[in-house]
Amino acid sequence: xxxxxxxARAAPRQARAQATVSAILDATVLVLDREGLDAATTxxxxxxxxxxxxxxxxxxxxxxxILTALQxxxxxxxxxxxxxxxxxxxxxRSPRETVTAVVRGLAGLYATAxxxxxVLAIEGLRVAAAExxxxxxxxxxxxxxxxxxxxxxxxxxxxxxxxxxxxFQAVRATMLATLLERPPGLAEDDIVEEIVDLVLRYLVDGAxxx
Amino acid sequence: xxxxxxxARAAPRQARAQATVSAILDATVLVLDREGLDAATTxxxxxxxxxxxxxxxxxxxxxxxILTALQxxxxxxxxxxxxxxxxxxxxxRSPRETVTAVVRGLAGLYATAxxxxxVLAIEGLRVAAAExxxxxxxxxxxxxxxxxxxxxxxxxxxxxxxxxxxxFQAVRATMLATLLERPPGLAEDDIVEEIVDLVLRYLVDGAxxx
Amino acid sequence: xxxxxxxARAAPRQARAQATVSAILDATVLVLDREGLDAATTxxxxxxxxxxxxxxxxxxxxxxxILTALQxxxxxxxxxxxxxxxxxxxxxRSPRETVTAVVRGLAGLYATAxxxxxVLAIEGLRVAAAExxxxxxxxxxxxxxxxxxxxxxxxxxxxxxxxxxxxFQAVRATMLATLLERPPGLAEDDIVEEIVDLVLRYLVDGAxxx
Amino acid sequence: xxxxxxxARAAPRQARAQATVSAILDATVLVLDREGLDAATTxxxxxxxxxxxxxxxxxxxxxxxILTALQxxxxxxxxxxxxxxxxxxxxxRSPRETVTAVVRGLAGLYATAxxxxxVLAIEGLRVAAAExxxxxxxxxxxxxxxxxxxxxxxxxxxxxxxxxxxxFQAVRATMLATLLERPPGLAEDDIVEEIVDLVLRYLVDGAxxx
DNA sequence: GATGAATGAGAATTCATTCAT
DNA sequence: CATGAATGAATTCTCATTCAT
Numbered sequence: 001x002x003x004x005x006x007x008a009r010a011a012p013r014q015a016r017a018q019a020t021v022s023a024i025l026d027a028t029v030l031v032l033d034r035e036g037l038d039a040a041t042t043x044x045x046x047x048x049x050x051x052x053x054x055x056x057x058x059x060x061x062x063x064x065x066i067l068t069a070l071q072x073x074x075x076x077x078x079x080x081x082x083x084x085x086x087x088x089x090x091x092x093r094s095p096r097e098t099v100t101a102v103v104r105g106l107a108g109l110y111a112t113a114x115x116x117x118x119v120l121a122i123e124g125l126r127v128a129a130a131e132x133x134x135x136x137x138x139x140x141x142x143x144x145x146x147x148x149x150x151x152x153x154x155x156x157x158x159x160x161x162x163x164x165x166x167x168f169q170a171v172r173a174t175m176l177a178t179l180l181e182r183p184p185g186l187a188e189d190d191i192v193e194e195i196v197d198l199v200l201r202y203l204v205d206g207a208x209x210x
Numbered sequence: 211x212x213x214x215x216x217x218a219r220a221a222p223r224q225a226r227a228q229a230t231v232s233a234i235l236d237a238t239v240l241v242l243d244r245e246g247l248d249a250a251t252t253x254x255x256x257x258x259x260x261x262x263x264x265x266x267x268x269x270x271x272x273x274x275x276i277l278t279a280l281q282x283x284x285x286x287x288x289x290x291x292x293x294x295x296x297x298x299x300x301x302x303r304s305p306r307e308t309v310t311a312v313v314r315g316l317a318g319l320y321a322t323a324x325x326x327x328x329v330l331a332i333e334g335l336r337v338a339a340a341e342x343x344x345x346x347x348x349x350x351x352x353x354x355x356x357x358x359x360x361x362x363x364x365x366x367x368x369x370x371x372x373x374x375x376x377x378f379q380a381v382r383a384t385m386l387a388t389l390l391e392r393p394p395g396l397a398e399d400d401i402v403e404e405i406v407d408l409v410l411r412y413l414v415d416g417a418x419x420x
Numbered sequence: 421x422x423x424x425x426x427x428a429r430a431a432p433r434q435a436r437a438q439a440t441v442s443a444i445l446d447a448t449v450l451v452l453d454r455e456g457l458d459a460a461t462t463x464x465x466x467x468x469x470x471x472x473x474x475x476x477x478x479x480x481x482x483x484x485x486i487l488t489a490l491q492x493x494x495x496x497x498x499x500x501x502x503x504x505x506x507x508x509x510x511x512x513r514s515p516r517e518t519v520t521a522v523v524r525g526l527a528g529l530y531a532t533a534x535x536x537x538x539v540l541a542i543e544g545l546r547v548a549a550a551e552x553x554x555x556x557x558x559x560x561x562x563x564x565x566x567x568x569x570x571x572x573x574x575x576x577x578x579x580x581x582x583x584x585x586x587x588f589q590a591v592r593a594t595m596l597a598t599l600l601e602r603p604p605g606l607a608e609d610d611i612v613e614e615i616v617d618l619v620l621r622y623l624v625d626g627a628x629x630x
Numbered sequence: 631x632x633x634x635x636x637x638a639r640a641a642p643r644q645a646r647a648q649a650t651v652s653a654i655l656d657a658t659v660l661v662l663d664r665e666g667l668d669a670a671t672t673x674x675x676x677x678x679x680x681x682x683x684x685x686x687x688x689x690x691x692x693x694x695x696i697l698t699a700l701q702x703x704x705x706x707x708x709x710x711x712x713x714x715x716x717x718x719x720x721x722x723r724s725p726r727e728t729v730t731a732v733v734r735g736l737a738g739l740y741a742t743a744x745x746x747x748x749v750l751a752i753e754g755l756r757v758a759a760a761e762x763x764x765x766x767x768x769x770x771x772x773x774x775x776x777x778x779x780x781x782x783x784x785x786x787x788x789x790x791x792x793x794x795x796x797x798f799q800a801v802r803a804t805m806l807a808t809l810l811e812r813p814p815g816l817a818e819d820d821i822v823e824e825i826v827d828l829v830l831r832y833l834v835d836g837a838x839x840x
Numbered sequence: 841g842a843t844g845a846a847t848g849a850g851a852a853t854t855c856a857t858t859c860a861t
Numbered sequence: 862c863a864t865g866a867a868t869g870a871a872t873t874c875t876c877a878t879t880c881a882t
Contacts, residue, residue: 159400166384230845647867683853
């Protein structure tokens, strides 16, 4: 489905190479977050990374490969965070504690570079993003679903998959919108609480008031 | 405030001109929805519209002007729908009826061209979109807030502004994600129900189960 | 030699037509003088003339025809002025009087629209201007030469053609430069005097100091 | 002050780059001289330079930057020539020798590419040329004025600034007109002599006949 | 005749990508 | 491996000119 199937650039084995790749990805984050997608030209990225374009193409077959790698990295982080918070070991926590941890975790990920996540989010990336985003969503939803099933909280929903989907999308979008639009007269902490409440009431029966 | 302030292209007086403008906007919708933002070059739009680029530039000072016009048009539609549904005359309806109407209304707007709305939504448009999107959000939230205050439903939230913001973002994003990702094993009607439930439980105390 | 040989638009016989042609030429002068050659698009000219482009093309086969007509008109005026001042009837005047009259005459022509004359002068107009400018120059030089020969002032030059050429170019350029650059600390009258002196000393023997 | 302030294209460090820049400038001279300003499109320049447009834009932010660079280069040359000829060391020369040197110097500069200088001169270049041309004129006039004051020739004019202005404009324009129009029956050398005489009689008292 | 909507060739400029050094 | 000069396809936009109404 992806338009460009690159001839798989040599995975960097040496430390210096690894550093270069990181520099490029970090530079891309910086540029995307501060200057937007349009400004993220290969030249600009290379410049911010302190690397020549030649070198950039040593490690990435084409521009999209950089964006893809970045997306992958962020998805990885998000998945890891979710997995961590929703691990079996945490089943003992109260639902509120758990949901709060997830929302705060997501907020943490987004807060570093909200502009980046605007771009990475479902609506932004163009090339073959659909599949990748879908895969990520599926995975995250799975994690949530598993947790929901394992939990012994009094769930309101029968269709846990749908519930996981709805809950995740609602949290993701509201969190991002908050970071990008800062609704007036609302501290971030307040919003976190609102979102937690939104999800809790939706998922759990008789969720205690905060 | 916007970067490009066009020398105000001639407002079309003749019928033919009006038709051309419509053709261009409609073509843009088509292209954006099916081929994405990147494919929406002026040439492609003109081609799909069955119009010469010259004509395109007769009515739109530059590419962004087309996108802006489109955004304005869609925002207008959305606002109108919300205003309609949340009008004072509808205070008598049950909360569930009202929320359902809103969600269905939004679904209706998005369903025609989900790809378009992906682009038009907060994360997509680049040029000076921020202000415009923000203005739209503010307006919608105001409408919601007004309704919440006027309603005599047993509201759970004290901060109605925050509530309006969270509710709207949650509905918008989840609806859009649904249309774009066609979540597994869920008909659109099911999703509508889920979203309605999400919002209802969040906003209203003791909302009766469906 | 000219690239475009137009199918000779119908010479306007009616008064209204003549007025339209004038309006177009005058508008062109205005635009050229104030906004420069680049701004002198057919649309802009028509707009300033208060005429539709369609009408513009009714009277001028193409854009260049307008500029050519204008050039012709200005050349005509300049030639007429020279012819007038250097007519046989004026042989009685003192050389200083005559030269002053010429310089003032030129100043008068240029002063109305210096920007226009920058464009019309030798260096400006592009299309087939060379021949036309050359013809004009030749004609003017002829007029000057004839006068010089008829005059009984004590001429210093043997080669009257060369003298006429040099004198004319010097006056023309200095006058134009003056109007365009507003040289520091020099009123227009001072410059006229300087130029008169320049030419007089060059052409006439023992020309009396001012 | 100029409308376009370019993001300072990379100054060429490597030898090849320097060669490319030169090729572009030289090609521009060629095109301007032979085909005129309108023909000097970026594509044509690149083509004549034997370089891709991409390369052209690697070194010049936009078309005007090329023309500006060229103008600067020619102005530099002209100023250097004047400064050279009118240097303090040359005060011993006779006025006729000095003026002849200046006129011949200018003739030398113009002769290589008269068409180019038609464009570069006051009337031709559009973008922000005014200031630049003015600055050049000012500088040249200063050089002349300084020389006039230092010289012990019997000057006729009190206002040396005005004299410098008039003398320079007269020489410049007449020289250029000569090269562009080749008045019939006149060798370039004759014209030089005429111009020298024009200026000498204007500036110096009792200038000896040739 | 007048109007102005439509046309499209052509110009400027960008940017991903390659490749000689 | 690194560098950065060179490339050129693709894109936006302008403007002279035509022609149906």
